[in-house]
Amino acid sequence: MNLNTQKRWLDLNLRRLLLNPVNIALTILLIVLAYLVLWPFFQLVFETLTWGEGDRRFSRDAVPGEFTWFHWLQATASPISEKMLYSPLINTLITGVIATILALSAGGFLAWCVVRSNMPGKGWLQPVLTLPYIIPSFAIALAWETVFRSPKVGGQPGLYESILGVAPPEWLSYGTVPISITLAIHYFPFAYLLVAGALATIDSQMEESALISGAGKLTILRKITFPVVAPAFVAAFILTFGKTIGQFALPFLLGAPVQFHTVATMVYANLALGLDSLAFVLAVILIVISLISIWLSNRFIKKKSSRFETIGGKGFRSREVNLGQWRWPVFSVVALFAFVVGILPLILLAIQSIMLIDGFYGLENLTWHFWTGKSNPDIAFGEPGVFHNNNIIGATWNTLKLASLSAVIASIIGLIIAYIVVRKSDNLLANALDQIAFIPFLFPTIAFGAMYLTLFAEPVGPIPALYGTFTLLVLISVVSRLPYSVKTGVTAVTQIGKELEEAAEVAGASWGMRFRRIVMPLASSGLTSGMMVSFVGVMRELSLIILLITPSTRVLMTAGFGYAEEGLTQLSNALVLIVAVLTIIGELILWWIGKGRMTRLREKL
């Protein structure tokens, strides 16, 4: 082949590569995601290392745009560091660790009961046990406040005081204890799911052989079961911890009244005070902690998978442990627990939302005013009830719009990315796309919000300043859902054999026709459930968007947060209850879709 033909050959190959629709999509997605995921992080770090306009207040040397260590020094080694960084950091770590230990103990015990024991009532206990994770964490915090509110910090007494006649000790109302407990309540289902997954992979034959060797039940649990799930336990610990530190609304509600701050709430507080750069420093620190914890958990998961490869295709079965006479006592404990953490908070919110004066328990105090009432200057500063409140109706509309738009966009982009990742698994760029799409998972949501605040505050080139627009909310919601929707998409696309597409290709179908008639229909059930997951996820999101919300773009969660800040507890309870109910409905639909698919599959087999 001479030089000329070689060149023509190259040209042809290059043209074919460039005109391939998959390659075009790959290139565009890489550029867009790099801008929406990587660049905001650099921008955030950059902001912490340069003087801002507002810094002229603090230092005469401030030259906006110039490099400086000022903000980092201010955060780590100045008179305010203790208040700004160290004490919130310690609070974050302490509440995070306590919450994780509690969540993991409860989750581990429940997982064992549900997966491995013959406890009765598993079928309906399981969904109730996952409720606290499904509803917004904010709801649990509100419910806690309803019970343990202390008049010392102002406002009406809570249920505790009304019943017992004495105010609860302050440590039970605000600070480390309530934050740790409510975080644990919110996250134990997460730990539960992780541990249950690990427990389900244990082959009972391992335990049975120990049984035959003469070991007792407790010995087996201690010497066989626990060591095998231990690595998963450690990984679950770190992952749960990583999630707790990014929580904003919950610690804010139960900590701020007594000046108890975590790093996440400090980010918000500093932004409210106009100390933007300091807030960004804290956001960077939050990201670093999150990165370290996820890196650690990955190490443990890797170790586990190489050392304890227990999932075999053959001879695998799981035997239930007989609880004997403990069956019903265990059931009662679990059921009571499920009621207290899963259902009671919602009942409390509901009751609270129909009380005229909160904290005063009696039939004559009940009113539908906060739901159906019109504006009355004597009640709640004249805020009308939910159904007449334009603010709330607007927020509801915004919520549904935001959740459905983000869910649809995230799922379709997720499917396209997944398609590229699966079908071009040997392509370096496709792998890079996969990695970038996963990165939002590593950012604590409030830090991610802070990034977008810095990135879209001012117009950059052709991109307008999106701050304050609804578009920005959709954008950040979509990007934050991508790690999940790509994962769902990968599962869906992997199940579509490559040969199915090749058969269509040999028949002469173009890429568009193949995607439309083969890939989309086959991925649709996975796509639908992925959409529903995103819908629910976006709907209950608060910390991600709290920094980006303006009055015209408010959603239910931020409106509820706003009312809670203003002390209008009935309205905030009502709103959070609405979100909780909507998310539960979403989950039910999801469960129904899943069940429908299962039955359809079973019919065919």
Next chain:
Amino acid sequence: MADIIIRNLTKKYGSETALNNVSLEIKSGEFMVLLGPSGCGKTTLLRCLAGLETPDQGEIIIGDKVVFSSADNIMSPPGERSLGMVFQSYALWPHMTVRDNIKFGLDVLNTPKNVSNDTLDSVLKSLGMKEFENRYPSELSGGQQQRVALARLLATKPPVFLMDEPLSNLDARLRMDMRVELKKFQSESEATTVYVTHDQTEAMTMSTRVVVMKNGEIQQVASPGNLYRHPSNTFVADFIGMPRINLINLTKKHKDGSVFINKDVQIDVGWVPASNEIVLGAHPEDLVVSKKEIPSSEKYSVTAVLPNGPETIIQLTRGKTAVIARVAHDSSFNVDESVYVNFSVSSLNIYDSKNGVIIEPSNN
């Protein structure tokens, strides 16, 4: 209906060479089987023909159309090569009914509705699948799924069929039935067929010619009979045949003689091969085994007796040389018994032990 010509095809995956300068001509209407161990490049060759893989070098001509040429920058997409393909998994679209699965290819060609309906009806009828037309693939048995995959070929009637191990997912009995059905199907459709398999029985029973491949290179192209009788090198000899051929390393006893020996045995091959060091290839049925002494035989001892229905396989050893012989099912040999063995000279193949290539076709 269409010849296939493959010239100097090379395909590399990184540093792995999947196809090394492969050339092959397949005549119109032929049933050509690509046979070889896994990783030999047979599937890659098929996928290059289909256009699902792009070769690095070479040329492919299907009918009178050049579908791939590295010299002329031609790479036709699969849909423009006028071929149909049956995949190992059948690749039936699970969300479409049997009828829609078959219809897809017609839709791509924008076939008018009435024509397409008539075609579908006749195809479904000819394969006996009419009553299943509204079922989904998951509601069919393996054999029925196989038929739907074939029906997809019949609907568009391409002149070339490509089949990638289409019977490997069926159980042994059904595979037998489908072999017969497939062979009939192919000869009726008259399409040039390229069929990939690693199962030599499939290759031998169905093909008009077999291509044996190894490490991306063609070892031999021959009719099934010739392939069995005259494997062109020791790899092919060793690969074809069940039980395996006996390959015995021997040295010429006297210069220009026809007698070859090793430490244990001595065999007169009946002619004088050019090489002094040879590998003798003798099929198990080429050994004459007798309890009584026969001319030019040697004494072996029976080390294993494996009855297998119509035949019995026995293992014989003399010193460290072990051979397998195939004897009638009613013969009664016992382990440790001494027997006399004579090689039927006319059926032996002789290979040069240096490169394993056949020296000269044995004269039978």
